[in-house]
Amino acid sequence: MVDLQGQYKGIKETVDASIAEILESAAFINGPYVHKFQAALEAYLGVKHVIPCANGTDALQIAMMGLDLQPGDEVITADFTFAATVEVIGLLRLTPVLVDVEPDTFNIDPVAIEKAITPKTKAIVPVHLFGQAANMDAILAIAEKHNLYVIEDNAQGIGAAYTFKDGTKKKTGTIGHVASTSFFPSKNLGCYGDGGAIFTDNDDLAHRIRGIVNHGMYKRYHHDVVGVNSRLDSIQAAVLLAKLPKLNDYNTARRNAAKKYNAAFENIDAIITPVTNTSCKGICDTCDCHVFHQYTLKVNGVDRDELVAHLQSKEIPCGVYYPIPLHLQKAYVDERYKEVDFPVTNQLVKEVISLPMHTELTDDQIDFITTAIIDFIKK
Ligand SMILES: *Cc1c(COP(=O)(O)O)cnc(C)c1O
Numbered sequence: 001m002v003d004l005q006g007q008y009k010g011i012k013e014t015v016d017a018s019i020a021e022i023l024e025s026a027a028f029i030n031g032p033y034v035h036k037f038q039a040a041l042e043a044y045l046g047v048k049h050v051i052p053c054a055n056g057t058d059a060l061q062i063a064m065m066g067l068d069l070q071p072g073d074e075v076i077t078a079d080f081t082f083a084a085t086v087e088v089i090g091l092l093r094l095t096p097v098l099v100d101v102e103p104d105t106f107n108i109d110p111v112a113i114e115k116a117i118t119p120k121t122k123a124i125v126p127v128h129l130f131g132q133a134a135n136m137d138a139i140l141a142i143a144e145k146h147n148l149y150v151i152e153d154n155a156q157g158i159g160a161a162y163t164f165k166d167g168t169k170k171k172t173g174t175i176g177h178v179a180s181t182s183f184f185p186s187k188n189l190g191c192y193g194d195g196g197a198i199f200t201d202n203d204d205l206a207h208r209i210r211g212i213v214n215h216g217m218y219k220r221y222h223h224d225v226v227g228v229n230s231r232l233d234s235i236q237a238a239v240l241l242a243k244l245p246k247l248n249d250y251n252t253a254r255r256n257a258a259k260k261y262n263a264a265f266e267n268i269d270a271i272i273t274p275v276t277n278t279s280c281k282g283i284c285d286t287c288d289c290h291v292f293h294q295y296t297l298k299v300n301g302v303d304r305d306e307l308v309a310h311l312q313s314k315e316i317p318c319g320v321y322y323p324i325p326l327h328l329q330k331a332y333v334d335e336r337y338k339e340v341d342f343p344v345t346n347q348l349v350k351e352v353i354s355l356p357m358h359t360e361l362t363d364d365q366i367d368f369i370t371t372a373i374i375d376f377i378k379k
Contacts, residue, residue, distance in 0.1 A: 001317045002186045006360035007250075011242045018238035031234035037241040041197065044244060047174045049206035051198045052232035053213050056155040056182020059196035061088035062230060063151050063178045064123070066198070066209040069094050073122040077153075078108040079325045079345040081127040085153050086326050095120070098327045098337065103344045104275040106130060106296065106352075110138035112341070117142075123149040128157030128172045130321075130354075131188065131254075131293035132277060136162050136175050143176075150176030154199075156293035157181075158189045159251045163289065173199045178209075183232075183240055188254070188291050189247050191236035253359040254292040257366060261295055261355060264370035270377045272298040294321055295357040302377055304353055310376045316369050319354045 008015070022031065034052055041050045053059050069075065071093035077085050079098040089096040099112035106129045113124055124143055126134035143150045154173035158181050161169045173179035181187075183195030198213075200206050208225075211218045216227030243250070258274065265271045274297070276290045299307060304320070311318045325345040327337045339346065355369055 001319055001354075001356050002358040003360040004185055004190070004358075007358070011246070014242040015239055018242065019235055022234045022238060028234050029231055031237075033234045033237040033241060034232055037232075037237040037244070038197075040241060040244050044247070045171050045174050045199060047171075047199045048201045048203070049199065049209075051200075051206060051209050051213060052237065053196045053198060053230040054232065055194040055230075056153075056180060056184060056187075056196040057084040057088060058213075058228065058230040059180030059182065059198045060085065060125075060151070060153055061091060062209055062212050062228065063180050063198050063200075064088060064092055064094065065212050065228075066178065066200075066205050067123065067149050067151070068208075069122055069149075072120065074118060074120040075123045075125060075151075076113050076116050076121060077125040078127050078129070079327050079342055080106060080322060080348055081129060081153070081326065082155070082322065083326060083329065083331075084155075085125060085127055086332055089125075090332065094122075096332060096334075097121070098325075098332065098342075100342045100344045101129075101348070102135075103348070105132055105134075105277045106348065107132065107134040107277075108139070109344070110135050110142060113139065114142055117146055117148075121146065121148060123151055125151045125153055126176070127153040127155075128160060130274070130296050131156055131160055131291035132274075132289065133157060133160055133162035133172045133175075135277070137165050140175070149178070152176045152179035154179045155182035155184075155187060155196075157291060158187070159247050159288065160291040161288040174201070177202065178205060183236065188251060188293055189240065189243055191239045191243075193233075193236050195232045195236045195240065196230075197232070248288075250359045251288065251291040253361075254295075254357060255287065255290065257357060257361040258290070258292045258295050260363065260366045261370060264366065264374070265297070268374060268377060270300050270302045271373070272300055292357055294319075294354040296321065296352050296354045298348070298351040299353060300351070304351060307353060307373065307376055311369075311372060314372050316372055317356050320349075320352060321354050322352075323349055325349055
């Protein structure tokens with residue numbers, strides 16, 4: 001699904017030299033590379049504060065702790081996402097409220113959000129799924145109307161931008177009150193282990209969060225709040241610092257691969273290619289509206305599981321993200337959920353299939369993959 005060795009070749013000299021330097025200096029935690037990377041990412045995103053932490057799941061949890069959400073507060077998020085999003089809501093004893101998504105973009109449906117709001121609702125967590133922003137115009141309007149926090153889960157969207165109805169543009173992760181991201185190796189900006197970060201423009205929130213990631217400490221050995229231990233180490237920061245200047249090129253490579261996949265499937269009715277929800281109505285050369293963390297198709301009138309088996313028999317990697325709606329996962333069942341409220345997610349879990357997507361895909365590989373799929377459909 002990804003080719004991290006191939007990508008490493010392009011940054012090997014920088015990464016190897018930085019890691020050697022860190023080994024010599026022994027500044028493994030909170031060393032200069034962590035600070036350099038933090039500042040570089042703040043500049044790239046145009047956000048005031050980036051607070052690095054240990055992984056994307058922690059980042060989301062810490063964002064919620066920073067907002068001081070309390071047990072019983074309801075937090076609305078998408079039924080169709082990676083489980084980490086709902087997991088941290090549950091861990092903090094907040095009440096997750098899962099809602100349906102849109103059939104085209106796979107992102108949280110603002111109409112479903114509005115329907116799920118109660119007097120206990122405190123926050124909305126849009127996930128910019130597969131590399132494309134959720135409908136932030138609508139989500140911000142709902143949040144403002146009901147006085148809710150917006151916490152963006154930007155684990156799959158780093159480098160993407162959202163174009164507002166008035167034509168202005170903002171990078172995902174800088175739109176809500178606070179955002180989280182993941183630097184897991186296969187993410188668009190990935191390190192060589194675990195890593196994550198929280199973003200915010202709010203100075204007070206950033207200050208609270210900097211204490212929370214470090215055992216609730218604001219002054220050495222003075223613990224003012226219950227915190228966690230969640231740090232990005234120097235070696236991971238060095239890898240990220242080497243990759244960040246290439247992030248736009250990496251995302252362009254992903255978009256180019258997506259364009260080639262789209263072109264190959266253009267006349268195949270049984271395949272619905274990803275929809276980009278933007279003013280340019282496509283994937284243009286300069287477009288940062290979709291960074292294709294995943295290239296996810298929907299099949300129409302084809303047995304998806306047989307297609308998966310066919311690809312596996314040809315040793316073509318593929319993935320089903322996600323095979324089970326979160327509201328049906330044992331950990332998150334709740335009597336408030338009614339099946340009629342999840343028609344889209346319930347359908348998507350049967351239709352989606354994600355193809356290999358990374359920065360090193362060649363035309364030959366794309367040909368091989370698309371030919372195998374089209375042959376299967378036509379047989
Ligand atoms: C990867 C991911 C996370 C979690 O990130 P980790 O670094 O693996 O903890 C959270 N949310 C979404 C949507 C993700 O894709």
